[in-house]
Amino acid sequence: MPESRVRRWRRSLRVLLVAVAGPTLAVGALSATPAHAAAADDIRINEVVTTGDVNDSVELYNKGTASVNLSGWILKDDDNSSRYAIAAGTTLAPGGFVAFDVHKAFGLASDDEARLYLADGTTLVDSFSWSEHSDPSWSRCPDGTGAFGSADVTLGAANDCGSGGVSATAWPGGSSVTTADTKNAFGSDLSGLYQEGSVMWAAQNSGKLWRLVPNGSTAWKADTTNGWTSGKTLRFPGGSGTPDDEGVTLTGSGAGGGVYVASERNADSSGTSRLSVLKYDVSGTATTLTAATEWNLTSDLPSVGSNLGLEAITWVPDATLTAAGFKDATTGAAYNPANYGSHTGGVFFVGAEGTGMIYGYVLKDGGTYTRVASLSSGMAGVMELQWEPQASRLWAVCDDTCDGQHRTMKINASGVFATTAIYKRPSGMDNLNNEGFAVSGSDACSGGTKPVYWSDDSNDSGHALRRSTITC
Incomplete structure (x- = not known):
């Protein structure tokens, strides 16, 4: 769970200054x-x-x-x-x-x-x-x-x-919010979400990964096959340590290409930041998963509190970025995937809770990496990132620290991600500690709307998952 933070964002108007050449x-x-x-x-x-x-x-x-x-x-x-x-x-x-x-x-x-x-x-x-x-x-x-x-x-x-x-506007979908799990099915600390068709992947801070399947038409439950009944325990490479996993995503290869988790620290040494992306093979039946690869980004990122690190992760295909004219911050030129050798065919964007910053990384095979983007979410913290391919937009989500604010970002004419909309949480949702957010695919669109889901880290009223809709 995130530590309390003092919000010092004041909203008074300022008078813009006129540019004047010359001395001070x-x-x-x-x-x-x-x-x-x-x-x-x-x-x-x-x-x-x-x-x-x-x-x-x-x-x-x-x-x-x-x-x-x-x-x-x-x-x-x-x-x-x-x-x-x-x-x-x-x-x-x-x-x-x-x-x-x-x-x-x-x-x-x-x-x-x-x-x-x-x-x-x-x-x-x-x-x-x-x-x-x-x-x-x-x-x-x-x-x-x-x-x-x-x-x-x-x-x-x-x-x-x-x-x-950009001014904040009403939620772009239904105002009604319903629970999407049975009571106390997952407990507290459920954080990142990623929907892959009829499967929902969920990262839990206690070093656990869940594979969820539909429970009726509007809810989710734990998969009871292949060792997933109680979620699977995660370990760092070599089998030691417990990742404090906060975010989860897949690449264009789906779960068959590995599940990628963002972790902010080793829970067995909770006072020390370890800002990492970890790749797991989820194809077997073992109930403990050891990371096949770790990209430890700690030395490349600003220092943050051990519980204020990487909370979010999503993946954007190279083809999408190049088509939109994405600018590589490392070179100052248009992003060229060929510069980075063998990698996952896209860029991973990770979000930092403590600073509200979003960073784009090419994660190369073998554990090396290059940062290609650094941008502010415009919020006090980032708890979830989701790429919505149907709309070619990046969702950045904050929890109760920001009153449940959501922002969408697109690549602008300068080749950088810029905010296109700021949304208030649905009117039917309390100001919950939502650390996860997942957007359904276009195949789920019905009557002009499609489902979206949140994970509540605090398990308020005994429920960790909630559901509403957005316009297609």
């Missing part, structure tokens, strides 16, 4: 200083999030035409003793965005400043100051050249420069 600009609550280090003129502080704790972040943008090596560059707040050194080997491609979680080096207060220096620590490249917390983000519009104003969080992607961004 100060208007109202904000001020910005243009870069004056000739070798770094194209790098700009582009977005700042000051919502507190793990959300304190600074994004940089390269508005130029050549890649810039940021190795050793320094980020500071208004205190010269504060230092966040950018890791060696960090290069920002033209038109690229990169966000840094600075909360462990320094906090960003309500009246503060973000400053970027060359590696010498004294040559100022760019700065931005404010006198109020971001609501939720201070963002340049247009990217890299405009003035800062209030906008939705888009760390790692193009800023939302529309007037106010």
